Amino acid sequence: MLVSIAIKNFAIVRQLEVNWHQAMTTITGETGAGKSIAIDALAQALGERSDASMVRTGADKAEVIASFDVENLPLAIEWLKDQDLLSDNDCILRRVISKEGRSKAYINGTPVPASQLKSLGSQLVSIHGQHAHTLLTKPDFQRNLLDEFGGSTKLSQQVSYAYKQWHEKSRQLETLKQQQEEFSAxxxxxxxxxxxxxxxxxxxxxxxxxxxxxxxxxxxxxxxxxxxxxxxxxxxxxxxxxxxxxxxxxxxxxxxxxxxxxxxxxxxxxxxxxxxxxxxxxxxxxxxxxxxxxxxxxxxxxxxxxxxxxxxxxxxxxxxxxxxxxxxxxxxxxxxSITDEKLDALEVEIDQAKVQYFELALKLTTVRTKNAAKLTIEITKSMQSLNMAGAQFELAIKSDESSFSKFGFDSVEFLVSANQGQALQPLAKVASGGELSRISLAIQVIIAEKVTTPTLLFDEVDVGVSGPTASAVGRLMKSLSKNTQVICVTHLPQVASFGQQQQFVNKFNVNNATETKMALLTETERVDELARLLGGDIISDTTRANAKELLAIAQAA
Structure with missing residues (x-):
């Protein structure tokens, strides 16, 4: 799990240190205060692409240090051992970004390529962003999501490799035949x-x-x-x-x-x-x-x-x-000299490569069809739990052996009916912005349940929802936190109240320079913050009472 993060001169953060807890932590704050900065900084420690704009104005460099406890993460420990980077049960990822845009990466104090941060980071944290719903309408994303859910990513890669081998050998044959003619004179x-x-x-x-x-x-x-x-x-x-x-x-x-x-x-x-x-x-x-x-x-x-x-x-x-x-x-x-024997041998290899591709692609179709049926049921149930009564979801697969590609025979399409009695139609045609956000969240929660990553970060994935739906979102995330660490950036009091702890992000000016800080709220401070989210900047006895009730209900859930 994520234990702590230390940020220095990153964006509008001059210096910030945050300790994280198990279960569910929510992050709230005023609009523009920089609620997502900690998430963005953590992404740098996890190997995401960096650039000079991330360095605070006037500073020479930005630095992010993220500490993880990997005691109960055998795969991460094995990875660290293989790279000769293991240090007890602690894992410290560090990223330094210069004002020129160059970066350096470290794991447990040892310099490493940023790609190694990314390789290890994928086993430690899974980040779900607020714009994930914009990807839902893209066929490639839909197919990859299905493979990720069903654990068929490796098989999909094998299909892609077999396709590449088949077409590479076919290309070689055509090249040899062309060369045979060109070399004649x-x-x-x-x-x-x-x-x-x-x-x-x-x-x-x-x-x-x-x-x-x-x-x-x-x-x-x-x-x-x-x-x-x-x-x-x-x-x-x-x-x-x-x-x-x-x-x-x-x-x-x-x-x-x-x-x-x-x-x-x-x-x-x-x-x-x-x-x-x-x-x-x-x-x-x-x-x-x-x-x-x-x-x-x-x-x-x-x-x-x-x-x-x-x-x-x-x-x-x-x-x-x-x-x-x-x-x-x-x-x-x-x-x-390109002999007929050489051409014949290559044609045999092409036939063998084609057979292997078709065998793997057919196997992938079978696995995808089976997992699509499961995912259809689970996402439908998840959507209905987000105040979309009567909503239906179907992950439709069309397979055509005469229309093959490196992705196999299958085209994957998300079909949805947002209201009872409506026919299933492609997601992009029928879903409004709010519905798309809820469907995205429903999908992300289901996927998160299947992933063994010890820390899940949700960055304002509740955009476009409110009221009872927001409470359902918070309840879903809290259920996830029973088995994994959940960190959620939100602007909704209904979601924020479900966290076992709550961080507050505040932006202020010092010597005409903007700074951001993050602090863990006490019980009283938390009630006031929820009251602010419910009623605005003026906190009344009524909004405070509503906040106490909201918090009590959420914590009892």
């Missing part, structure tokens, strides 16, 4: 390029390898001639060659080394050279024997090189990069 070009490169039988590093082979074949005769000439000079010339000359040198030096061992190292080096010369001659012989002088192979290589160079020029890459280019073009082609 591009695909043809890519396919031609890929086929051309595939037909070229590209091999990694092929260009470098055959370029080397081309060099050998192209200079084959020159290479053969020079290698044979070198072999002749080194080893095979019978008239003299390097090998025989070095042998003669070695023979001479071997004899000399036998006389002077200082030549031994030289002899060893020359001996090594002799061996290497012989091995080199063998390599030259092997090279010349195997040197391929093949005009046909040379022609084939030149054709291949020309092909690779032409392809490289066409694709603006180096010849060695052609295999990578083929891979890139293949991947690009695949990305544009």
């Amino acid at each position: 591009q695909k043809q070009l890519l396919q031609y390029q890929v086929d051309e490169l595939v037909e070229a039988n590209l091999i990694i590093d092929e260009y470098s390898e055959i370029e080397k082979e081309h060099q050998r074949l192209h200079h084959g005769q020159e290479l053969l001639s020079s290698s044979l000439q070198a072999l002749d000079l080194l080893y095979e010339n019978e008239d003299g060659n390097a090998y025989s000359v070095l042998q003669n040198v070695m023979s001479t030096l071997n004899r000399s080394a036998a006389i002077d061992e200082q030549l031994s190292q030289t002899v060893e080096l020359l001996n090594t050279a002799l061996i290497q010369l012989e091995e080199g001659a063998g390599e030259l012989r092997n090279y010349s024997d195997n040197l391929d002088i093949n005009p046909q192979r040379l022609s084939e290589i030149e054709i291949r090189l020309s092909t690779l160079v032409d392809l490289a020029r066409k694709h603006q890459v180096e010849p060695n990069d052609l295999p990578a280019k083929l891979q890139s073009l293949t991947e690009e082609l695949e990305s544009l």
Whole structure:
């Protein structure tokens, strides 16, 4: 329940602290005194949108602190635990609004986004405003109210999600079909390029390898001639060659080394050279024997090189990069390829999504129809308790599987007969302002009974009612307060008298600045306030006596 609220520099409130009680509290005051300011301030602590106009003129910031006792609220405690924000059984919501319009939010002293205030606040307080009746004629509001009453909001969300999935997949299919047509010309070009490169039988590093082979074949005769000439000079010339000359040198030096061992190292080096010369001659012989002088192979290589160079020029890459280019073009082609299999698979998914949507929507229709019958009975009874004898209410549902939307198959309409014998007609056509207010209140009370929110705030929902009807309104609210905390802003003495306690809002001027304060009335003060509401500013013995009687009757109810 709401324990206290502290307000500073909010609208015309300079500073205000109010402690709240269990059961039913009524708030009264003169017109324009700011009876709803506490409600508006609390809404800020609950995460509603803020703006700079809420900051008191001349102040740098406005601040609202609302304290709740959550000891008996397991869902709120679980939420606070999940967010690591639990602090004993207390829950303190704080909102600070700067004069520039920026705001900061806190839960138990920890900074949080305003959205978290709203998420937690929905479990703590339910606010019913005086303009709720203006929404009653709107089809969306009527449908949402039915879902809220029947606890089918989650199922309604599932229907909406299934509808979204179905239509998203359908949109994807249409997009793919359109892309399939748009990509046709591009695909043809890519396919031609890929086929051309595939037909070229590209091999990694092929260009470098055959370029080397081309060099050998192209200079084959020159290479053969020079290698044979070198072999002749080194080893095979019978008239003299390097090998025989070095042998003669070695023979001479071997004899000399036998006389002077200082030549031994030289002899060893020359001996090594002799061996290497012989091995080199063998390599030259092997090279010349195997040197391929093949005009046909040379022609084939030149054709291949020309092909690779032409392809490289066409694709603006180096010849060695052609295999990578083929891979890139293949991947690009695949990305544009929307196969019939892919389209068929998506069509299957669409059918499945449609089936799921229809199953959920049919289930939602069944639940709504069942709950509409219950709500019809309860609202009719509630309306009649508000001095609308003979009034009838019907929550009509029309379901059409061929007319589906994200809300399901159903159109929901509130039908009403304000007087006995009149036919049921759409609410907007038959209800006067006063009747609409009473119907709205009847509905809000029924909905409030179904909601587990520990604190219910009614902000002048009794606008347009008076006399015996006002007493009925007060009695209904008091009955609600048996199980939950009820706070009601009212201008009617009949309603105000039903509160177990009553707050009075007063507006006054200090140093040419308007301020508002709120105070809990004593029994005597309460009688005077009820007398003022009954008779105006002049309180007589008669109006005071009437107020005492009104209060006694209401408190005994």
